[in-house]
Amino acid sequence: MTPQRSQVHETRAETQNNGPSAPSPRLEPRGLPPRVEIDVKHVILVLSGKGGVGKSTVSVNLAFALANHGRNVGLLDLDIHGPSIPKMLGLEDQRPAVLDKAIEPIHVTGNLSVMSMAFLLPDSTSPVIWRGPMKMGAIRQFLTDVNWGPLDYLVVDLPPGTGDEALTIAQLAPNLRGAVIVTTPQEVAVLDAIKAIRFVEKQEMPVLGIVENMSGMACPHCGETVDLFGKGGGERAAQDFDVPFLGSIPLDPEMMRAGDEGRPYILRHADTLTWRAIAEVMENLVARVES
Amino acid sequence: MTPQRSQVHETRAETQNNGPSAPSPRLEPRGLPPRVEIDVKHVILVLSGKGGVGKSTVSVNLAFALANHGRNVGLLDLDIHGPSIPKMLGLEDQRPAVLDKAIEPIHVTGNLSVMSMAFLLPDSTSPVIWRGPMKMGAIRQFLTDVNWGPLDYLVVDLPPGTGDEALTIAQLAPNLRGAVIVTTPQEVAVLDAIKAIRFVEKQEMPVLGIVENMSGMACPHCGETVDLFGKGGGERAAQDFDVPFLGSIPLDPEMMRAGDEGRPYILRHADTLTWRAIAEVMENLVARVES
Numbered sequence: 344m345t346p347q348r349s350q351v352h353e354t355r356a357e358t359q360n361n362g363p364s365a366p367s368p369r370l371e372p373r374g375l376p377p378r379v380e381i382d383v384k385h386v387i388l389v390l391s392g393k394g395g396v397g398k399s400t401v402s403v404n405l406a407f408a409l410a411n412h413g414r415n416v417g418l419l420d421l422d423i424h425g426p427s428i429p430k431m432l433g434l435e436d437q438r439p440a441v442l443d444k445a446i447e448p449i450h451v452t453g454n455l456s457v458m459s460m461a462f463l464l465p466d467s468t469s470p471v472i473w474r475g476p477m478k479m480g481a482i483r484q485f486l487t488d489v490n491w492g493p494l495d496y497l498v499v500d501l502p503p504g505t506g507d508e509a510l511t512i513a514q515l516a517p518n519l520r521g522a523v524i525v526t527t528p529q530e531v532a533v534l535d536a537i538k539a540i541r542f543v544e545k546q547e548m549p550v551l552g553i554v555e556n557m558s559g560m561a562c563p564h565c566g567e568t569v570d571l572f573g574k575g576g577g578e579r580a581a582q583d584f585d586v587p588f589l590g591s592i593p594l595d596p597e598m599m600r601a602g603d604e605g606r607p608y609i610l611r612h613a614d615t616l617t618w619r620a621i622a623e624v625m626e627n628l629v630a631r632v633e634s
Numbered sequence: 635m636t637p638q639r640s641q642v643h644e645t646r647a648e649t650q651n652n653g654p655s656a657p658s659p660r661l662e663p664r665g666l667p668p669r670v671e672i673d674v675k676h677v678i679l680v681l682s683g684k685g686g687v688g689k690s691t692v693s694v695n696l697a698f699a700l701a702n703h704g705r706n707v708g709l710l711d712l713d714i715h716g717p718s719i720p721k722m723l724g725l726e727d728q729r730p731a732v733l734d735k736a737i738e739p740i741h742v743t744g745n746l747s748v749m750s751m752a753f754l755l756p757d758s759t760s761p762v763i764w765r766g767p768m769k770m771g772a773i774r775q776f777l778t779d780v781n782w783g784p785l786d787y788l789v790v791d792l793p794p795g796t797g798d799e800a801l802t803i804a805q806l807a808p809n810l811r812g813a814v815i816v817t818t819p820q821e822v823a824v825l826d827a828i829k830a831i832r833f834v835e836k837q838e839m840p841v842l843g844i845v846e847n848m849s850g851m852a853c854p855h856c857g858e859t860v861d862l863f864g865k866g867g868g869e870r871a872a873q874d875f876d877v878p879f880l881g882s883i884p885l886d887p888e889m890m891r892a893g894d895e896g897r898p899y900i901l902r903h904a905d906t907l908t909w910r911a912i913a914e915v916m917e918n919l920v921a922r923v924e925s
Contacts, residue, residue: 376895392715392716392761393685393686393716393718394684394685394687394716394793394794395684395685395686395687395794395823396685396686423795423797424683424794424795424796424797424826424829425683425684425685425794425795425826425829427684427822427825427826429827430821431822432916454832467825468825468828468829468832469829469832470683470796470829470832470836471796471829472796472797472833472836473796473797474797474798474801475765475766475767475797475798476766478797480814484725502714502794502795503685503686503715503716503793503794504714504716504767504793505761505762505763505764506714506715506763506764506766506797506798507765507766507797507798509763510763510765510837522653527686529890529893530721530894531718531721531722531893531894532686533756534721534759535716535718537759538715538716538759538760538761538762539761541759541760541761542761542763545761545763546879560857560860560862561854562856562858562860563860563861564853564856564858565853565855565856565858567853567855567856569853569854569860569887570853570887571851571885571887571890572890573788573890573894575754586816593678594862596860596861596862597864599820599863602820602822603820603821603822603864617872622746630672
């Protein structure tokens with residue numbers, strides 16, 4: 344027995360009974376749904392294999408870096424079960440207005456808007472207990488029913504893994520410019536990052552590059568290097584799989600605190616090693632997506 | 635418009651067309667499937683809201699602690715997109731035998747067996763690009779088609795979040811004894827841990843307790859405390875939500891390395907602060923599930 348074969352059977356069993364009166368087949372997993380029509384020049388996905396590697400941190404700082412270059416930027420948080428971007432931007436109490444059946448995104452600056460599941464929940468502790476088809480419907484609505492306006496970039500922060508959320512946005516979003524893969528140097532994280540690279544390639548999307556986060560740490564007391572997650576794993580994976588390496592960001596308690604306190608780190612302009620590292624990664628990324 | 639209402643509509647549209655010739659309705663999200671029949675006294679789920687908080691580390695060490703108490707233990711890795719338990723146990727090259735249509739789990743010791751998606755993949759870098767219904771089928775097979783033998787405990791390591799995997803195992807597994815919630819002290823992680831608590835309570839399962847992982851760190855060079863993810867967030871959440879607090883495990887480069895090198899940390903019996911902390915958490919948990 345191959346488990347895969349049997350699962351294919353069960354999945355088909357669930358989707359093939361679309362009789363003449365069956366409702367919209369657009370959610371059917373087997374057929375590719377048409378891409379949605381939204382006014383955006385470039386959609387960029389931010390992916391990781393493993394959770395907790397700093398995907399949302401990279402997404403937030405990339406969105407701000409692009410906005411600082413004068414672009415109109417949308418930031419879409421697709422981590423439906425654990426949306427963290429509103430908290431990281433200090434926006435967790437915001438609720439979007441609904442104007443003429445369209446949901447107004449939260450405007451962070453004149454040219455940067457954010458949408459997240461967190462804005463639609465009754466409170467910050469309500470779990471979203473949804474199976475895949477519910478999430479597919481929500482993702483479609485985040486694209487079509489949100490009044491993004493004309494965008495240069497839509498930066499999409501995904502939950503870890505290569506499941507419904509990643510597959511849905513890869514199939515629905517127009518003008519996919521590519522994906523950024525975030526990993527820590529830890530072997531278990533790099534292994535999952537490689538899976539993410541292969542997922543992106545299977546979707547016929549370019550890998551814009553790998554960011555190695557939590558890469559080395561200097562003790563804030565004695566300055567010595569603390570080898571917590573190791574170093575260099577992301578860069579080696581980039582070489583092995585022939586994808587660009589965008590740079591390393593050290594593990595820094597200040598950056599962790601910025602996330603908890605709702606202040607994007609890149610806005611702080613403190614001239615520290617960490618700040619220069621993250622600014623360099625973001626400039627590399629902007630240069631790559633604008634090229 | 636409330637987005638929730640519209641999504642419910644779309645989901646129903648996908649599931650309600652079960653005509654007379656419709657195949658098995660047991661995957662239907664609206665109806666609860668019957669629990670599977672496997673010979674296990676207690677099923678324990680290990681959950682987190684956020685990824686990368688050490689769920690798999692806790693699952694592995696809990697399974698070993700229970701086995702050390704002479705129990706027959708199964709360890710089921712349900713992180714289908716990013717299975718890390720085989721790597722953490724140095725078993726990533728193992729492939730299960732198939733005997734008489736049943737999959738033989740990998741036997742780690744005489745009374746501890748493991749099953750993971752990783753054992754069924756052609757290589758360690760293949761992504762599993764599956765939507766929810768595929769994962770539901772796989773989880774059912776991991777319960778029914780694996781020759782677990784008579785088990786005292788089945789420890790189930792879940793991916794982050796409250797989606798298909800968590801919901802499926804909560805609905806299918808018999809004798810659910812409760813769930814362990816793992817979090818770091820970081821606010822964004824604690825917020826997601828609270829969602830996990832509320833998910834568990836909605837499934838009418840007890841919360842066995844919260845483990846605070848990556849709780850404080852001592853610099854290995856100067857011994858000073860490095861405040862990386864903060865401290866105490868998990869314990870406060872346990873108080874606020876009136877669930878047991880099982881203890882804190884510090885952030886320790888040695889424990890990270892143990893995971894990368896395939897050696898369960900609890901087996902090392904080094905008399906360090908970290909070892910004593912993890913042993914104490916596991917003893918608290920064993921005492922609670924055996925009571």
